[in-house]
Amino acid sequence: MWVYADMDYLSVLSLLVKGMKHPLPGKEAQLSMSPTPVDHRRFEASLPTDHRKGAVLILLYPKDGQAFFPLIKRPEYPGVHSGQIAFPGGKMEEEDEDEVDTALREAWEEVGVRPEQVNIIGKMSDLFIPASNFLVSPIVGFSEQIPDFVPEKSEVARIIQAAVSTLYEPHFRKQKVLEFSQSFRLDTPYFEVDKEMVWGATAMILGELLQILENGKN
Template identity: 80%
Template sequence: MDFRSVLDLLEKGMKYPLPGKKAQLSMSPNPVDSRRFDSKLPDNHRKGSVLILLYPNDDKAFFPLIKRPVYKGVHSGQIAFPGGKMEEDDEDEIETALREAWEEVNIKPEQVKLIGRMSDLFIPTSNFLVSPVLGYSEVLPDFVPEEKEVARIIQTAVSTLYEPSFRKQKVLEFSDSFRLDTPYFEVDQEMVWGATAMILSEFLQILENGKN
């Protein structure tokens, strides 16, 4: 999809109420973890932010995803947006997203033009309330992965998300015999599922709303 066309659709789509839960659920693993949408979050929950950054690549709209390294944690090896935990010195969720994206993949904060914030999403397994921040850069960033936090950077065309052949479903089996029927996007031979896929689902609905 053309970079300028995507920005125009997002600008129009963000004028509508955010799609939120309804859009997120369309890419949620089943059974749905009801804790994601509880009106009252755990008192000890933590806050974090991610950056969805649109940028031009041969005039087409792209955004970066990252693959986390393998480590002893619930998100080991998973695909995510650049982002992370809010620090005490961060003014707000936007500053967190910009700082983390700079630290993880070398997106310079001054290059980012903000579009707005999407719907927050709670991740029960890590006890994080994640705030997705939407922005764009007029130029292709000079991506550099922070080796301890990023195994690889995946430059992803927005058009990929519209390809039916890249929307798939599989059953994930965990060590305690728990199973999840999981919708996902296949991007560069990687499985994009869970919170990242749910955020992308809302992103796509915002684009659709911009066509009205």
């Protein structure tokens, strides 16, 4: 896995559609990009009773013949995810019918992706984020054209158009120790995308996406 391949948009889309027909790789693939020591609360069968549900959108689209997807940088704010790189997404609201509705609504609100522009492929494995008490459902879809991205200024500091091929290039896969306090450090694998550090839950979700693409070869 993770051997660089210059795959065009249609090839990536085909692999993803095929890969999603296999059993989801889930925890094993997510752990491939997890900081250590691993927070095993992510994978416990019983989640906190007060946990919240949310969804993110992984949207593939063609750009210069290659497969791209949008990431966002959160603004600086007093919160656990301040300044981090994420997928468009957020918490499920009462009016949302399901996780797909949540992902599409949030992508529209945050980056201006029109819901009718998105063709849904399916849902990847849920991932619990202990720091914010969210159970996140990654929804995968595609667009036949580049969306007309518009950042929602209060929630999005910048939009990053990331190439799937970048995730395969060894020099964009890195590791560093993040020191949060004198007694708390994380040995953290990450993707460097447009000079930004993509780590934590977002990197773990991308780890499963790469394994799904790999499974699509079979």
